[in-house]
Amino acid sequence: MEKLIIVKIGGQVIDDANALGQFLDDFAQISARKILVHGGGAIASRVARDLGIEPRLVDGRRITDADMLEVVVMVYGGRINRQIVAGLQSRDCNAIGLTGADGNLISAQKRRGWDIDYGFVGDITAVNRQSLAALLEHHFTPVVAPLTHDGHGQLLNTNADTMASALASALAADYATELYYCLEQPGVLLDITQPQSRIAALTESHYERLKADGVITHGMLPKLDTAFAALKSGARRVKICRAEELLAAMNGSHAVGTELMRE
């Protein structure tokens, strides 16, 4: 099977023009077929505030009301996505910027039945392997914004980690898929204040113990849940690393990042 590299970058890289430029230099060098999934960053909140829309968070999760949805469609689907594409094109990478609506790539349904109404937030229901394969076969590099659609004309805000995991899982049947989550920190840490406490390899049972003991907490939990989901769905390699260390992580070095391992 042909190799497919899926990389997810988050706000820390996106918000720092130098870091983003260096990341795009590295990403463009990957010779295998590849997909870049990007998150949002601080720009959406800044644009929302400038437009007089106060971002609403409940328990750290963004509430996407109709006004906020318009902002994230503009910022994630327009500004961030199109600028990454132009940046990759200048590096001879034939990027094409997409949301889940484009080519009907990623369908979702509006989140329901939770205690909190998150608004226009989508939970993924399907990934369109045919559309993705058609783009990859023509050597396009999809750059995917964290937006999906419900098939009835409604765009939905969707977590970028989950989108990257869903892509890796769906494409594992067609490609030898590798998934890399790029963070600011060097991987999963036993002590968040100590970069040298990085765990080089993590099995799910080990993860469950660390979670039960309160060693791994907060934002890392949903990230690791989606990461293990991709591994269990057939991704060949799932790794969490710093954006600057992506190429080293891809080379299989255990000196960087945290690799998720089967038991």
Added chain:
Amino acid sequence: MEKLIIVKIGGQVIDDANALGQFLDDFAQISARKILVHGGGAIASRVARDLGIEPRLVDGRRITDADMLEVVVMVYGGRINRQIVAGLQSRDCNAIGLTGADGNLISAQKRRGWDIDYGFVGDITAVNRQSLAALLEHHFTPVVAPLTHDGHGQLLNTNADTMASALASALAADYATELYYCLEQPGVLLDITQPQSRIAALTESHYERLKADGVITHGMLPKLDTAFAALKSGARRVKICRAEELLAAMNGSHAVGTELMRE
């Protein structure tokens, strides 16, 4: 040769949710391969003002400074483009939303050497027929925002009429290309206040006389210049009509629109 329909819609349709919905109903029904090019509309100016950026026009032309470029990338490349795509997907049309940067579809250079500095405005230098053919062959329907790139990472604001004409011209060698400009008025009028003064068929020499006599003026002039350019580059049919009359115009009826004719 296979038929390819290229349709351009402007701000009047985009700014009116009902008109846009009806247009998308019609457009989705076109069974031939097709491309939709959209303009901007009033939303960009409104978002700019909400962000405290005062839109600048000189002689009716928008000056795209760095702040305004960010707005048009968000609004044209994000909000308008992605919402049209989601709307077409809900109508079973496999739309994919693109700027000129995506797939390196349309390259441009920053406008230079004019009396006025228009800022980040692009004049088209190349259309990538291979990328477009790859998308069309897989039955994607490109939805193109009026943005190009310079190949060095810079996005540029570009006139949607010109982009539609450039696409029709470039693809005329590969497809039996038809180009439709959709307006609010029923075609080219001899008297702008009289809808019944529509010219059903217009040759370039007739156009030149009407221009010299001051009968055709203002915004219609650059539109007709780009429309005739597509005809001369091999487009099989070039027609200007109301958005509501697109399907009738495509059926070849002389009862609607203005068809540009070879001498």
